[in-house]
Amino acid sequence: MPQVGQGILKGMGITLKHLFGKKITRMYPEYKRDLPERSRGMLTVDMDRCIACLQCMRICPDHCISIEQTKRDADGSGKPKPYAIGFVIDDSRCMYCSLCVEVCPVNCIYHTEEFEAQAYNRLELARQFGERPVDPTIDPKPPVKKKPKKAAASADGDAPKRAPKKVPPKKAPKEGAAA
């Protein structure tokens, strides 16, 4: 049995050593550390380059991007092209997952270094980028499920529509539920 008190004294010695060491804490609002290059902060969009392809809106899992699309001949070529007249990013829903950034074909939506998103009202966090404000509370349509063709062709009326073939019978939905 070790002599009682020895372990505690040893621990105290280590703590004391740290007391006179270099400080590792920093006072946050006064001191801000440099963020790494890849750091993901609040989103921003460069409206001049956006081609209104709506891919970011479709992929966003939280439906936080809403785009109002029109046709406009912006570059004077005589052919009207899709144009994002309204563009809103609702930061109160965004989870900074970066899916929209990766999917954008012209890299015009990107993360900034800003991360201090605070407001008194949720709607203040919806940031408008287009000429015309869009209501951020209206959900854009969720992604449409495309059924594979062979599933639609099955004439089996009893089988539940989305039941996969290979699942063991225990995990498949009950037959009685569909009948």
Place this chain on the structure above:
Amino acid sequence: MLSEERRVEESALTQPASGRLANPDVRDEFGLETLDMNMGPQHPAMHGLLRLILELDGETVVRCDPVMGYLHRCQEKIAENRMYPAVIPLTDRLDYFANMHNEHGYVLAVEDVLGVEVPPRAEYIRVLMCELMRLASHIPSVGFLMLELGAFTPILYSFRERERIQSIFEAVTGARMMFHYIRIGGVKADLPEDIPQKIWDYVETLEANFQRDFVDLIQGNEIFISRTRGVGKMTQEKALEMGVTGPALRCTGVDFDIRRDYPYSIYPELEFDVITDTAGDVEASYRVRIAECLQSIRLIKQCLEKMPEGEVLGDTGRRIRPAEGEGFGRVESPRGEYAVHVVSDGTDTPYRVHYRDPSFCNMQLLQEVVPGHYLPDIMPIMGLVDPVSGGWDK
């Protein structure tokens, strides 16, 4: 020392819990009734949002029923309505102390059903990140265990290390906690140029400081020993019966580790030991965690040395739409076996995603182990199980 008299009653180890719980009216020799008490869900020492319904006989716990569900977010149901890649950021929110492992398990399951080839460099980066994550989880769990015993210093040291690891993660993935880094078919992006050197330097300094800050500080401390030795004692059979995994199982002496027994990724190419201990109490789980940290350091160094050059993201096509079937992925998360079962019906979205989270499965240990202990011993036992709120409630 104290450990002798605090040993759990023999009946608590041998009788099934249901028998003890079925006894509605436990009276002592004076005919006094027991007292029901709620611990949590908002309790300063509780790990997240957990409510324990305790039945106390004096200061001895007679019955302990954990009540979960205060953080339930329907993760599995939400996953059914999202496209395969969009589920990955959700898995980050499961066990928020083992985000990389969550992503890795889900991605392994989807890759299983999709049948996609993962480039070797991506596998090395995945394992490197997972082992860093294990360090960032085991070190704070030791700190939390000490915090629950009333020592405040170790938690500061452990969070200092965790913050440093998180800074590495931020440079690599862009976020400090919710990484969304491991993707179906590889990882999101290659490591930044200076990062391998930074990780190496960090791991070297950690190895040098580890003995001083976490072993010398705690091990041999009389208060620590008297509060943990013999507390939460569990037999091997009981641990196996309950399906406990991770350090809580290994501290009873069962030699089981998914990384070695059901190898995935590149673990067969790496050298590491599976740490076991024989005591099966809280102190043993502390020793297992400490030794596993050193093994993680060893794995990180091997990964950095062996890492091949090349691609980091395999070709999965523009749309991820697996054929009908099911996939399974299991990884060794810091808390035990984390497994994901994905069932595909041939559409863009999974038909079913099921997570087997170690926090949830290890939690049943409380019902079996806590009865017979004193009330203040519950917190060290929670440190043994080390559950995470996001994990058990999903």
